[in-house]
Amino acid sequence: MCIIKSLAKSIVVVVASASLPLLASAEPITVELGSSGPGYSSPAIAEIDGNLNNGKEIVVTSANGIVSVVLGDGTVLWEKALPTNSCTSLSGNNRAHSSPAVGALLGGTNQYVVVGYGGIAGTACGGGVVAFNGPDGTEVWRFDLKQFAKRRRLFAISHSVFSSPTLFDIDQDGTLEVVFGSLDRNIYMLSASGRLKGFYHAADTVFSSAAVADTNGDASPEIIIGTDISKNTVINPPTPNGGYLYALKSSLFKRGAEIGFRKAGSAVWRAEFNQVVQSPPVVAELISANSGKEVVVATGCYFPENTTNKSGRDVKVFSLATGTLLRTLQVPACTGAEPAVADVDGDGINDVVIPVQGLSVYGGDGTSRVIAWNPDSNTTLWTTVPLVNDHNSSTVGLFGGLVIADLDKNGSREVVVANGSGMTILAGATGEHLSCEAASCDDGRSSFTGFNGLKNAVAVADLTGDGTLELVVAGSLNRVGTLKIYTELATLITSSAGNNPNYTPWPMFRGGPLHTGVQVE
Secondary structure, three states: OEEEEEEEEOEEEEOOOOOOOOOOOOOEEEEEEEOOOOOOOOEEEEEOOOOOHOOOEEEOOOOEEEEEEEEEOOOOEEEEOOOHHHHHOOOOOOOOOOOOOOOOOOOOOOOEEEEOOOOOOOOOOOOOOEEEOOOOOEEEEEEEEEHHHHHHOOOOOOOOOOOOEEEEEOOOOOOOOOEEOOOOOOEEOOOOOOOOEEEEEEEOOOOOOOOOEEEOOOOOOOOEEEEEOEOOOOOOOOEEOOOOOOEEEEEHHHOOOOEEOOOOOOOEEEEEEOOOOOOOOEEEOOOOOOOOOEEHHHHHHHOOOOOOOOOOEEEEEEEOOOOOOOEEEEEEOOOOOOOEEOOOOOOOOOOOEEEEEOOOHOOOOOOOOOEEEEEEOEEEEEEEOOEEEEEEEOOOOOOOOOOEOOOOOOOOOOOEEEEEEEEEEEEOOOOOEEOOOOHHHOOOOOOEEEEEEEEOOEEEOOOOOOOOOOEEEEEOOOOEEEEEEEHHHOOOOOOOOOOOOOOEEEOOHHHHHOOOOOOOO
């Protein structure tokens, strides 16, 4: 167990005024951050600073290891460096990839920003999770995995946290636990104060983020998370090349316990894959004939090694209660993307929408796609090649995601996906482009551009409480972290009317700022 006091330096703190109204405009509010831009890390939107008069705030982590909190009017509230920010053993944009979560860790109203850090490389720079005080960015605690491994004499090739923290009151004591996976091959649970409650040894790297849900109705929720596994014929039974999806018993994570790989009774169920599971699983009601909810997850990209003919290429739906495989959708390539869940066509039944990357090195054909699928009827609703400036980025859906919301508040649903130099907005019912897909459009459709190499998820929220939604995109432009806030969305897109003008079923990565990975309607 440990609480390691903050040694990270403060980059800058800008204190906002008590009330800063957002100025509606057809042009986005553009903010230059004191960072290089987020890379794979997706922004979260929540009440962070404790000032209800100025609306919600935006938090984003840069790839070079800086956390930024921005008010809805574009004012930078604070920016702080993560421990890897100054580590020269990692390249400048390989120091943090985890998406920040936000929640009231200790109960009450005070909010905290919790984020993982570390690059995809060796042990030199370490990795872990940091909690910052929401109003001022003070580091509250740090769980340093490199130091933890040294104390517990644990072997690891990397200590980095690619996984995004999940915040959930697992033991129902009024405070939030923190759950995350690490490239050190473990899945951790920390207390609200950053103390170790326990960890499960997964025997291989963990890129996936966790969902937390009660699988069996016993009021003790399980940790639903994907992992990698490599072939090992020495152990009994041997492991294959592939991955697992677990429903781990949270009740075993206590008193600093180390839960061994395949420990009897450690999981309610475990599903085996022939491919790594780097996609974050999502829990929702998806198949009416199955009792209870389901879990949807995609197959990632690794096996077989040294070939572009990758295994998997699937999106799978399992019973939350039993882990029984219920549906499989074959997709063009493997993907580490998060599936988003929503009723996109207005028929009252949840659909799954997922971006699928097109990189040839990961088994793609060079073209990324967005696919909408109804698991209940096992029907593909549409498949769209998302375009910005006549270009399709091959990295759409590599480790990212998308959002679904009624942006223009007319009752229909829109799908928004980051796509290289900008965003693509699609009609949820048909997959048609609502944003301009060409260099220019003579039909009045707007372009959402101004970035270099976007590959994370965007975020949607009512930042000011006025009943309209804002669209937030965080990326980089000319190596400078850049955040854009789009307002007056009803003037920027034109969509068909629908029957639910307040539908925001998947507004950000992991479904909300707590990152529980569970659809809540």
